Every structure is written in C-alpha cells, then in structure tokens.
Amino acid sequence: MKKKEKIQELKTPEKERVMPEYGEEIISLIRGNSAPPVMKAHLEDYHEQDIAEILDCLSLNDRKKLYRVLDADMLSGILEHCEEDEAAGYLNEIDLEKVPKVIESMETDSAVRLLKQLNSEKRSFIMELLNTDARNSIAITSSFAEDEIGSMMTSNFILIHEGLSIKEAMSSLISQAAAKDNISTLFVADNDGIFVGAIDLKDLITARQGDSMEELIINSFPYVYANESVDDCLENLKDYSESSVPVLDNSNRILGVITSQTVIEAADEAFGEDYAMLAGLTAQEDLEEPLGRSLKKRLPWLLILLCLGLVVSSVVGIFEKVVSQLTIIMAFQSLVLDMAGNTGTQSLAVTVRVLSSEGLSFKEKLGLLWKEMRVALCNGVILGSMSVVLVGLFIYFTKVPDMVFAFSVSGCIGISLLLAMLFSGASGTLIPMLFKKMGIDPAVASGPLITTVNDLVAVLCYYGLSWFFLLHIMHF
Secondary structure (H helix, E strand, O other), rough: OOOOOEEEEEEEEOOEEEEEEHHHHHHHHHOOOOOOOHHHHHHHHOOOHHHHHHHHHOOOOHOOOHHOOOOOHHHHHHHHHHOOHHHHHHHOOOOOOHHHHHHHHHHHHHHHHHHHHHHHHHHHHHHHOOOOHHHHHHHHHOOOOOHHHHHHHHHOOOOOOOOHHHHHHHHHHHHHHHHHHOOOOEEEOOOOOOOHHHHHHHHHHHOOOOOHHHHHHHEEEEEEEEEOOHHHHHHHHHOOOOOOEEEEEOOOOOOOOOOOOHHHHHHHHHHHHHHHHOOOOOOOOOOOOOOHHHHHHHHHHHHHHHHHHHHHHHHHHOOOOHHHOOHHHHHHHHHHHHHHHHHHHHHHHHHHHHHHHOOOOHHHHHHHHHHHHHHHHHHHHHHHHHHHHHHHHHHHOOOOHHHHHHHHHHHHHHHHHHHHHHHHHHHHHHHHHHHHHHOOOOOOHHHHHHHHHHHHHHHHHHHHHHHHHHHHOOOO
C-alpha cells in the first residue's frame, strides 16, 4: 500500500518549498547506492505525488538516475502530478527511447496537454515513435478545442461488444485489463460501435454462466458528446457519482471516457476562473505572469471603478452641509457602506451559482430576485434594529449624553442600513442577470462593480436621510 501524503515545509536558499514529509527519505534513497531493483522496489512504496514534489530538489544527475531506475508506467504517474510546464522540462531530460513508453502510459488528456508544451519538432518526432493506438487516441483528443469535453477524454477504458456471453465478456475484460486500469465500469457498444450502456464490474464478476449479458447492461448510464462545452458537461455530470462517463461522437460511437478525477479538476479550474472574475479580472493570474498582461486585465476595471468612485465622492460633497453640522455621522459611514457591500456580494455569489444552470425561466429568475430581496430585507431589519440600540447607547455614553439626539442618529443609521441592504440584495441579483442576458459571463459583474454601485446608493440613503430627518425634522 502506498504511504499517505503528509505535508511539511522545507526551506531552501532559493525559496520556501512545500514538500511531502517523506521527501528527505525519497531523496536519500535516490542518492544512495542501492541496486536499481532494490531502489525501485522502495520507491514504489511512495505515492507518485510525493516523488513529483521533490523532483525540483534533485540535481539533474539525480533525476536522470531516477528516470533510469523507474519504469515508464511509474514515470508517467509522476509527470501527471507535475505542473504541465515542469513536466515538459522533466520529459526533455528522459532518455529518448523511454519517452514514447512514458507518453503511452499516461492518460490521453494528460499526454495531449504535455505534448503541447513541447516544440513542434520534438512533438512530431515523439508522435512518430508512439504505437498506433496511442497515436490515434492522442490525435482524436487533440482535434477538439480546449473548451470542448473531448479535449479532456482518455482512451483508458474497457469496451465490450454487445451480444457476448458472460464467459466471452470476461475473456474480453481480461485481455484488455493488462493495458487499462479504469476497469470498475465496462462500456458496451454494438457491432457498429454505437454506445448502448454500461456494466458494473461487480455485476459481471458475480454473474453466473447461464445469465444473459443484456440483464447486466445499464441502458440509462450517463454520457456526454465530445463537442459539448466543458461548462455544460460539468453541469450535467455534477449530479452523478460515476468513476467514468463515456464520451460519444455525433454518430453516438464511443470515443473515450472522462474520469471523475478529470471532472473534479475541470470544476476546480472553472471555480478558480470565476473566483478571479469576482475580483474584476478576466482570468486567473499566477506569480510569473508578465506585468503588462496583468495591467491589461486589471486596468479597464479599475478605470471604470475610478469613475464610479468619483461619482460617490461627488455625492458626499453634495451633503457637505450635513457633514459640517453633524460631524458624528461620519464615524458611522463605513458601517452602512460595508454592510451594503457584504450583502451585495452574498447575493452575487448565490446568483452566479444559480445562473450557471442553463434554462432558467423568467418566472424562476423572478423567484430568485424575490427570495434574495426577502433575505436582504430580513437581515436589514435584524441588523438595523441592533444598530439602533447599540449605536444609540454608544453615542449616549461616549459622545453626546442626550438620549433624543443619540437615538435619532442611531435610528437614522438603522433605517439607512435597512434600505442600503435591501437595494444591495436586489443589485447583487439583477446585475449578473443583466450580464447573462447580454451574453457576458455573470461572474464578471461581481465584487468591485457591485460594491461601488452599492456604495453610491448607501451614501445617498445615509446622507439623504440624515439631511431630511436630522436637520429638517429634528433640527439638530
């Protein structure tokens, strides 16, 4: 059994690395003098992830020693746990005669992404050295765009033809299992290659000699088409817990499968992109991204927000008389603005997640808006009431010992908070809906934009109510 991965920090002069607790043990093994078979046997006790994380801690000679000791199957697993650009660098260090075997042992989608990191000359050279099955699988997967689910499929699956007996199906499974490891689900196709269903491995193993294959086939098994978008497929597959799902062409022939691990990775990547968009960016950034590219993605949003910020400042300037006569209200401006912003961001997060489901009717969208406004209203009533009491007591005991004045100001704050939160709940729902209608990713409508719009409304509510109630009604 492979050892569980444990993480600890290892500091080096170049940077602070994060590596497995077993890292030092693995490095010692590689740098030791054990015979290659003994070293290989010991290294097989560790997870490929553990070995992948210490590769950059090794010298070039140490890595080349590792490449010679391990077989192609284990090396492919290690490279699949590396970042794609790093994996390409390590692949260039492996002896050329071993590289095709490493590529053939990888999941097809991983092999395609890795080969794309190499220059065209070396990629073509390696493709010529691959066996026919691997070359065809890579060519098919490479033919799909990155946003199509076909680009993520693998040929690592068991295919059984319809009409076989239980014994013949078992023989077919055994003959394919040596080269495949995704065997928990067996996929069934007719004589023309058309997908007809799936069989659970356990059902096939426990079936009796005289049982019919048709009784084992699950005809309602989920599937996707290779040219469907990744986002649409993730939405369709999220309710299923299958270890792998078949990918079909437009003629319903099975081309490959997408594994649950790939679905999770794709969902994680999509979430990361949406999270970056919530910050006003158009893609997820990393530490090595060029300065110019980062500016290009951030600056347009910041310019828009700068203009909106100037509008907010101008509105505050309009109420200069209120601020000069009631300076105490300035102390609680951030309270109203922050709570409005937080409410808008919460509504936005819920709306973006709901809008990721295609086919929402107008009635369902109205229902979402009504629900978010009710939530915002209830929160506003609760927090506004608390503000009236707490702020009123705070002003009375620490600022102005006048009960009427203290609770007039806190009442103004509480009502402003209620109104601002109600509007924020509505804007956090309506703005992403508008973006969706315009064909723009609703995640782009997020964080900074909605917060700034909510600030504008909160300022108008807060200072407008202070001007009308405190100055003109109460005459403070």
